[in-house]
Amino acid sequence: MKLEEKVYKKLLEVPEGQVTTYGELAKAVGLKNGQRAIGRIMNKNPYPVIVPCHRVIMSSGKVGGYAWGEKVKTNMLVKEGVKIKNGKIKDSKIIHRF
DSSP states (O other): OOHHHHHHHHHTTSOTTOBEEHHHHHHHTTOTTOHHHHHHHHHTOSOTTTSOGGGEEOTTSBOOOOTTOHHHHHHHHHHTTOOEETTEESOGGGBOOO
16 A cells, blocks of 8 residues: 555544644654655645545644645634634644544
8 A cells, every 4th residue: 555545544534523733644654753744645635525634733733734725724624613713723632643
């Protein structure tokens, strides 16, 4: 299985209304310090409707980038019930750990 496929499959485990970090996702697929690699893989996600790359955030709690813009990502998360203030996730309890 290609790395991208492993990452997308693992990301499917993050339920609606929760998020994970680039670092958590990297660790979950066996990448040490693979946050940037995860970011590149998320940016090239060919299945954004199926694979919820909008649920991956920065370890600082910031929403982070998104291929269709940070505003779109923020809106998608808010629709799922994620509370965001000043570009940051307000509740660290919703961070999914694998």
